[in-house]
Amino acid sequence: FGRTVQAVFTDEPALLGRLREKAALVPGTTGILAHVSAHLGYDFPPRLPALWDDDEPDALRHRRSWHRAVQARLETTYYEPLHRWCEAHGVALTGHPAEPGDIGHLRHFQIPGQDVVWRRIVPGSLSALEGAESTQAKCSSSARIHLGRRRNANEFCGAFGPQLTFDEMKWLADWLLVRGVDLLIPHAFYYSVRGPRVDERPPDVGPHRPWWGRFGAFADYAARLCALNAEGAHACEVAVLGLADELPWRAAKALFESQVDFNYLEARHLWEDATVDGEGIRIAGMRYRALVLDGIEPPPRAAAAIATLGRAGRLVRWPEDGLGAIDRLVARDVRLAPAQAAIRFRHVAREGLHHYLFFNEGEAEVRGGLEVAARGPRQWLDPWRGAALPDVDVRRLELAPHETRVLRVG
Numbered sequence: 001f002g003r004t005v006q007a008v009f010t011d012e013p014a015l016l017g018r019l020r021e022k023a024a025l026v027p028g029t030t031g032i033l034a035h036v037s038a039h040l041g042y043d044f045p046p047r048l049p050a051l052w053d054d055d056e057p058d059a060l061r062h063r064r065s066w067h068r069a070v071q072a073r074l075e076t077t078y079y080e081p082l083h084r085w086c087e088a089h090g091v092a093l094t095g096h097p098a099e100p101g102d103i104g105h106l107r108h109f110q111i112p113g114q115d116v117v118w119r120r121i122v123p124g125s126l127s128a129l130e131g132a133e134s135t136q137a138k139c140s141s142s143a144r145i146h147l148g149r150r151r152n153a154n155e156f157c158g159a160f161g162p163q164l165t166f167d168e169m170k171w172l173a174d175w176l177l178v179r180g181v182d183l184l185i186p187h188a189f190y191y192s193v194r195g196p197r198v199d200e201r202p203p204d205v206g207p208h209r210p211w212w213g214r215f216g217a218f219a220d221y222a223a224r225l226c227a228l229n230a231e232g233a234h235a236c237e238v239a240v241l242g243l244a245d246e247l248p249w250r251a252a253k254a255l256f257e258s259q260v261d262f263n264y265l266e267a268r269h270l271w272e273d274a275t276v277d278g279e280g281i282r283i284a285g286m287r288y289r290a291l292v293l294d295g296i297e298p299p300p301r302a303a304a305a306i307a308t309l310g311r312a313g314r315l316v317r318w319p320e321d322g323l324g325a326i327d328r329l330v331a332r333d334v335r336l337a338p339a340q341a342a343i344r345f346r347h348v349a350r351e352g353l354h355h356y357l358f359f360n361e362g363e364a365e366v367r368g369g370l371e372v373a374a375r376g377p378r379q380w381l382d383p384w385r386g387a388a389l390p391d392v393d394v395r396r397l398e399l400a401p402h403e404t405r406v407l408r409v410g
Helices: 032-040 045-051 059-088 132-146 166-177 195-199 212-231 250-257 300-311 322-329
Strands: 007-011 092-096 113-117 153-158 183-186 238-242 263-266 275-277 280-283 286-288 290-293 315-317 334-337 343-350 353-360 366-372 378-382 387-389 396-399 404-409
Touching: 007 059, 032 059, 045 059, 059 092, 092 153, 113 132, 113 166, 132 153, 132 250, 132 263, 153 166, 166 183, 166 212, 166 353, 183 212, 212 343, 212 353, 212 404, 238 250, 238 286, 250 322, 263 286, 275 300, 280 290, 280 300, 290 322, 300 315, 315 322, 334 343, 353 366, 353 396, 366 404
Parallel strands: 007 092, 092 113, 113 153, 153 183, 238 263, 238 290, 290 315
Antiparallel strands: 275 280, 280 286, 334 366, 343 353, 353 404, 366 396, 378 387, 378 404
């Protein structure tokens, strides 16, 4: 353990078992009613009919409360024991929880992770920015930072089908990397795809693929950017509030399209290990000068921190306050002229240098002026070739569709 076997992988624990997920069943176990009532702070049994009957008062609220209490129980009975066992045996717990926004469960992973599967995120689709699945990369990378972990992972390409192309695989990797993922787990490499094996959650991304000859170059490319994310300190001053099992995406979409980087902050941090004052939030080496509330109701235990931030004018209520409120609190790190909604970026500081990772997530070429906050000599790097681009204008951003470059400053 810890050398050849570096991690134990858990994959989407399902409380009812996968074959029962769509049935009209509610998860529970011996003693669950007492746990739910204690977790929620009120007597839940009189509200039990609301779990099935839409006509019950506040049915949706009670179902949500039940779900959160059961997820909290899953932490104590499943994830916590696994975490302790792995820690005692010198091995990491990794893999991923059941849902893309389950950031609370990730606190028990030595290597927090998520997974892009079933073509839920694809190039040229709104899925890259909209819906719960669009939050998953920032979910694991934010957890990695705030929990003080060294890496965060994503199992990607699983069940994308045999039609998966090389360009699509690279786009998925870039989608993850620019959001801070630093350990990629392509799904999957099969010894054989003979007979029915070809349908075991395709595609095979290994030697059976027609583009296998290019995989070595792809692996080197991914390793360079994973190292940059893993070893660099993230530069970011905006946090978006989330709950243990819910991360909002509407404000995140606007921030991505406006080149305002952010991390998701699980609400528990506000009363457990963050320092909150008139200047913002300090946690794990990060300093957030703006906290975005996007449809998330902060838990009662966060009331004191929320009040402090409110008095200091550091709360941004989305969409009422909008980007203008963030701009008044946080200086822009990147400015593009003209505006480019398809560009994503990540800024990390490493060995005294600033590195800006730029990814053209869209389907059209991007050309325009570029300004960044970091000061010093600039140089463009091509992560695919692992080489500098000395003849490229450092004051302009020019990217083909799905292309990634790194601007080094300092």
